[in-house]
Amino acid sequence: MYTQQNEYASAERLENVHSEPDINTLINKYKKPLYNLCFRLTLNRSDADDLFQETWIKAAQTLGRVDSGYFRQWLFRVCINRYKDDYRKEKRRKDVFYNLYDSNEQKDFVLENTNYALSAEEEYEAKTSYLTLMAHINLLSHKLKIPMVLYYFEQLSYKEIADILKIPEGTVKSRLNAAKAVLKKELNGEI
Amino acid sequence: MNIERILEEIKIADVEPDEDLVRLTKLECSKAVRANKKAEIENKTKRERLTIRLLTSAAAVALVFVVLIVATVTNQRPLSGTAYYTIDINPSIGFYVDENNEVTDVILQNEDAKELYEGLDCVGMELQAAIKLIIEKALAGGYMTEEGKTYVLLGQFMGNTSSEDGEDILNHLLAGLQNDLGENVKLIGVNGDESYIEQAKELEVSPGILILCEMADDFEADKNLKVEDVIKNLPDDYIYEPEFKAPVIAVKNQDGDLVIKWGKIDFSYNLSGGAEVEYKLLKGSTLDEVKQMKNIVKTQKATVDSQITQFVVELSEAEMNTTMYYCLYVHSGNTSKLSNVIPVTLKNAEETTLMPTETPKVTPEPIDEEGASTISGGNIADGKITLNWTKVESERFAGYKVMYSYTDATPVYGEEGCYYFDYVTDSNKLSGTYKLSSMTGYKEGRKFYFSITVLYDDQSVKVPGNVISKTMPTTTTVLPTTTPAPDAYASTNISGYMDNGKIYLSWGKISDDRLEGYKVVYSFTDSTPEYDSSPYIRWITDASQTSTVINITELGSSSETRKCYFAITALYESHSVKKTGNTISFSIPPTASTDPYPSSTISGSMNGDTISLSWSQISDSRFDGYKVVYSFTDTTPAYSSSSYLRWITDASQTSTTINISELGTVEAAKPCYFSITALYDGQAVKIPGNAISFTIPATVVSEPLITPTLSSVYSSETDGNVYLSWSGDAASHSKFSYFKVIYNIDGTNRTINVGAAVSWAGLAANLEGYVEGTTTSGTFSVAAVYTTGDIKTSGSQSVNLYPPPA
Numbered sequence: 001m002y003t004q005q006n007e008y009a010s011a012e013r014l015e016n017v018h019s020e021p022d023i024n025t026l027i028n029k030y031k032k033p034l035y036n037l038c039f040r041l042t043l044n045r046s047d048a049d050d051l052f053q054e055t056w057i058k059a060a061q062t063l064g065r066v067d068s069g070y071f072r073q074w075l076f077r078v079c080i081n082r083y084k085d086d087y088r089k090e091k092r093r094k095d096v097f098y099n100l101y102d103s104n105e106q107k108d109f110v111l112e113n114t115n116y117a118l119s120a121e122e123e124y125e126a127k128t129s130y131l132t133l134m135a136h137i138n139l140l141s142h143k144l145k146i147p148m149v150l151y152y153f154e155q156l157s158y159k160e161i162a163d164i165l166k167i168p169e170g171t172v173k174s175r176l177n178a179a180k181a182v183l184k185k186e187l188n189g190e191i
Numbered sequence: 192m193n194i195e196r197i198l199e200e201i202k203i204a205d206v207e208p209d210e211d212l213v214r215l216t217k218l219e220c221s222k223a224v225r226a227n228k229k230a231e232i233e234n235k236t237k238r239e240r241l242t243i244r245l246l247t248s249a250a251a252v253a254l255v256f257v258v259l260i261v262a263t264v265t266n267q268r269p270l271s272g273t274a275y276y277t278i279d280i281n282p283s284i285g286f287y288v289d290e291n292n293e294v295t296d297v298i299l300q301n302e303d304a305k306e307l308y309e310g311l312d313c314v315g316m317e318l319q320a321a322i323k324l325i326i327e328k329a330l331a332g333g334y335m336t337e338e339g340k341t342y343v344l345l346g347q348f349m350g351n352t353s354s355e356d357g358e359d360i361l362n363h364l365l366a367g368l369q370n371d372l373g374e375n376v377k378l379i380g381v382n383g384d385e386s387y388i389e390q391a392k393e394l395e396v397s398p399g400i401l402i403l404c405e406m407a408d409d410f411e412a413d414k415n416l417k418v419e420d421v422i423k424n425l426p427d428d429y430i431y432e433p434e435f436k437a438p439v440i441a442v443k444n445q446d447g448d449l450v451i452k453w454g455k456i457d458f459s460y461n462l463s464g465g466a467e468v469e470y471k472l473l474k475g476s477t478l479d480e481v482k483q484m485k486n487i488v489k490t491q492k493a494t495v496d497s498q499i500t501q502f503v504v505e506l507s508e509a510e511m512n513t514t515m516y517y518c519l520y521v522h523s524g525n526t527s528k529l530s531n532v533i534p535v536t537l538k539n540a541e542e543t544t545l546m547p548t549e550t551p552k553v554t555p556e557p558i559d560e561e562g563a564s565t566i567s568g569g570n571i572a573d574g575k576i577t578l579n580w581t582k583v584e585s586e587r588f589a590g591y592k593v594m595y596s597y598t599d600a601t602p603v604y605g606e607e608g609c610y611y612f613d614y615v616t617d618s619n620k621l622s623g624t625y626k627l628s629s630m631t632g633y634k635e636g637r638k639f640y641f642s643i644t645v646l647y648d649d650q651s652v653k654v655p656g657n658v659i660s661k662t663m664p665t666t667t668t669v670l671p672t673t674t675p676a677p678d679a680y681a682s683t684n685i686s687g688y689m690d691n692g693k694i695y696l697s698w699g700k701i702s703d704d705r706l707e708g709y710k711v712v713y714s715f716t717d718s719t720p721e722y723d724s725s726p727y728i729r730w731i732t733d734a735s736q737t738s739t740v741i742n743i744t745e746l747g748s749s750s751e752t753r754k755c756y757f758a759i760t761a762l763y764e765s766h767s768v769k770k771t772g773n774t775i776s777f778s779i780p781p782t783a784s785t786d787p788y789p790s791s792t793i794s795g796s797m798n799g800d801t802i803s804l805s806w807s808q809i810s811d812s813r814f815d816g817y818k819v820v821y822s823f824t825d826t827t828p829a830y831s832s833s834s835y836l837r838w839i840t841d842a843s844q845t846s847t848t849i850n851i852s853e854l855g856t857v858e859a860a861k862p863c864y865f866s867i868t869a870l871y872d873g874q875a876v877k878i879p880g881n882a883i884s885f886t887i888p889a890t891v892v893s894e895p896l897i898t899p900t901l902s903s904v905y906s907s908e909t910d911g912n913v914y915l916s917w918s919g920d921a922a923s924h925s926k927f928s929y930f931k932v933i934y935n936i937d938g939t940n941r942t943i944n945v946g947a948a949v950s951w952a953g954l955a956a957n958l959e960g961y962v963e964g965t966t967t968s969g970t971f972s973v974a975a976v977y978t979t980g981d982i983k984t985s986g987s988q989s990v991n992l993y994p995p996p997a
Contacts, residue, residue: 023217023220023221023224024217024220024221027213027216027217027220028213031208031213032205032207032208035206035207035208036205036206039206045209049208049209049212052208052212052216053212053215053216053219056216056219056220057216057219057220057223059220060219060220060221060223060224060227061223061224061226061227062227063224129197130197133194133197133198148198152198152199170467173467174467174523180194180195180198183194184194187194
């Protein structure tokens with residue numbers, strides 16, 4: 001049975017033995033962007049934590065094959081694949097929720113972490129609109145939701161998104177357009 | 192609020208992962224790394240043992256065979272200007288291809304593949320043909336995966352071709368194969384670089400399976416893994432599902448050019464308006480050549496909302512008397528489709544008509560005699576004949592042509608003198624009733640022959656059926672022998688297509704001096720419209736005019752999709768003879784929007800004499816403008832019952848300023864109500880908004896402005912001064928500001944501000960513009976200036992001017 005201290009010691013010895021990329025260094029470097037992606041996909045800390053850890057474990061298992069120049073895209077791809085897999089399993093459970101948000105935590109997150117560039121009197125209306133929009137984005141199929149998250153919240157370019165999702169740039173654009181069309185249709189009158 | 196604007200404005204703040212989470216993650220990763228290392232060592236040992244085992248078992252197998260296997264497996268040469276394709280059904284086969292896309296090497300990756308490939312030799316074959324051969328043999332060999340469906344994994348591994356070119360080539364390949372193989376074969380395309388070949392070799396799996404396992408994420412690549420196991424666990428969007436129907440093209444000759452046309456494609460399945468659509472016009476001297484996409488004549492990109500629906504091709508004399516095949520390739524989203532193939536034969540250059548020829552029967556597979564349909568019936572009643580036929584069961588079924596002829600005892604579609612009532616594409620529809628008068632050559636007492644020609648594939652294969660005959664009934668039993676019955680009045684058949692809100696109709700020309708014209712009739716309720724029981728939309732008296740274009744808005748508006756039937760009634764003998772041909776129909780989309788008309792919300796403020804109004808913007812294609820209405824009596828004013836102050840047609844203008852003087856005289860202070868009425872659809876629809884009010888003060892009657900009167904103007908020779916005086920009444924006005932003297936001594940008007948004084952004196956020589964020895968006179972007037980900006984000027988007078996005394 002390892003103690004925590006022993007775990008650290010074992011890890012250090014291992015990293016010193018072989019010349020492959022140091023997983024700890026990579027975690028330190030990419031922990032924040034990856035966690036942001038996890039959070040924006042799941043909208044709650046608990047699922048984001050799980051997704052974060054599962055992504056890194058998968059990354060650790062296949063590190064040797066990755067070109068260091070494309071590590072971020074690859075890491076994001078692993079995360080998204082992991083998320084989609086979890087989403088498929090959880091889809092049936094989500095159907096029973098009538099409220100657009102699975103938890104108040106999700107709602108609070110949107111409200112607390114959205115930066116409004118509006119006057120005070122417009123903020124209330126904006127918050128309602130943003131909550132509604134975020135909720136519907138969250139309900140999109142992952143095929144449409146993921147490009148939306150990567151483009152609008154991760155601020156990635158079409159090319160970067162295409163690299164991560166391994167689809168043509170044209171497909172990225174068409175999925176974004178399709179997502180916005182779905183949102184416009186669903187939100188007609190709500191916003 | 193605009194969704195796109197919200198998306199731009201929402202900026203989710205960054206969140207930090209918890210430090211405990213990071214620490215635990217590092218621990219778990221370290222364990223994973225160690226476990227991986229251990230597994231690698233074990234696998235390497237295992238592979239080495241496997242290899243040794245294989246080589247030592249050579250004794251049990253012919254040495255040549257072993258050498259061949261080893262040579263094939265290890266001969267994974269690097270790609271350089273070539274490509275490697277894999278086909279995984281459960282047999283897994285790989286093809287190396289050269290720059291011409293011809294197979295140079297075949298790699299049989301498992302036992303099933305060896306069994307499947309027995310008796311075949313794909314080296315030298317074109318890639319698409321080779322893949323099709325393998326798949327068809329696999330289907331015939333019973334390599335099904337699920338309830339009659341087969342999953343085929345097509346992997347592409349390129350050398351130095353760019354990934355965009357590679358995607359293009361793969362899409363073309365998939366489209367061509369899907370077209371040939373039909374819907375029961377599910378094609379999945381994956382691609383990667385040559386590193387996958389190496390990795391796959393190490394793991395003893397097909398590189399296509401390796402990529403699939405990566406995508407599925409739950410599967411470790413293993414040589415015993417079956418394709419369907421992985422595919423069933425892939426997310427749905429990984430499967431190559433068709434997202435739109437293949438287009439159907441038609442060709443026509445237009446001033447010596449070939450026009451290839453097709454209808455707008457419905458992309459509503461999964462693509463929005465801005466999605467890109469790519470069109471390629473393919474050409475070939477054989478059906479296979481055109482489907483292999485070796486010759487792309489034209490390429491154009493558009494969007495789902497702005498599709499193109501034709502290509503125009505200049506014809507070349509070099510192609511005279513040859514048959515060329517044309518096909519359209521469409522790609523959008525993740526889907527590519529090929530249209531039907533049309534053969535075109537270019538005739539002698541002196542002829543201006545292009546005659547499409549029959550598709551050579553040798554190319555498609557022949558259909559057995561069982562593929563024919565047996566006709567029966569022929570009962571005639573009320574001027575109509577009813578025909579029945581038997582059903583054809585075939586996956587290649589395209590339609591039944593209900594044929595007739597009075598010259599050919601065995602009418603077959605496409606032959607001279609053979610006409611058809613109808614083209615029935617529903618294989619379950621097995622009867623039809625047709626007007627006798629619509630038949631070309633109809634004549635009482637004439638014998639007609641009837642038959643069904645069944646069409647298969649893209650109408651390239653025709654199978655004629657049996658024939659029945661009927662003599663048309665006569666209404667008189669005795670025909671005058673000296674005066675033969677006049678020739679039958681001909682009808683004409685209509686054809687057409689709908690594109691982008693317009694219906695393009697055309698029909699055959701009737702060459703008959705007795706023809707008075709064509710009525711283009713239509714009906715939403717009668718599936719066989721005719722004049723004059725159905726309304727007509729065109730009355731064409733020029734016999735040579737055989738086409739027209741109808742805007743669907745001419746058919747009236749509706750909020751629902753409606754089917755509309757069209758036919759041509761040819762009129763003769765002062766409209767007493769009416770001959771109607773066949774009927775075609777189109778689904779007319781709704782033309783009236785069912786969305787509610789939005790109103791506009793007004794707000795505002797009042798400051799002194801000014802009222803500032805603003806309102807919410809309307810974004811609606813039906814919008815005409817805003818009426819800014821007001822009323823002192825109606826608390827909810829609306830146009831047109833209330834007066835309006837502004838008519839604003841610019842939807843983006845959402846504010847205006849009103850001066851209370853525009854509201855007219857107000858005797859005592861009272862509220863005035865304001866509102867915005869939004870107008871739509873040519874101002875036919877008026878939607879009032881909310882109302883606000885402001886208390887308008889009583890109107891102040893303004894004093895009339897006073898014009899000063901110049902009472903005296905004189906100049907003195909003695910002292911050289913000019914003296915002016917005028918009436919001072921203007922100075923008592925509540926809005927008076929000051930007086931000014933206005934003078935002109937050199938052609939330029941100049942002024943002197945004199946305040947409230949009612950006189951002025953000054954040396955002429957000191958006036959600006961005065962030139963000693965030259966200036967001898969000037970004109971003078973006085974003006975009263977008011978705080979309102981008004982200026983009232985007196986009349987002017989001239990005086991001589993004198994220099995100052997020496």
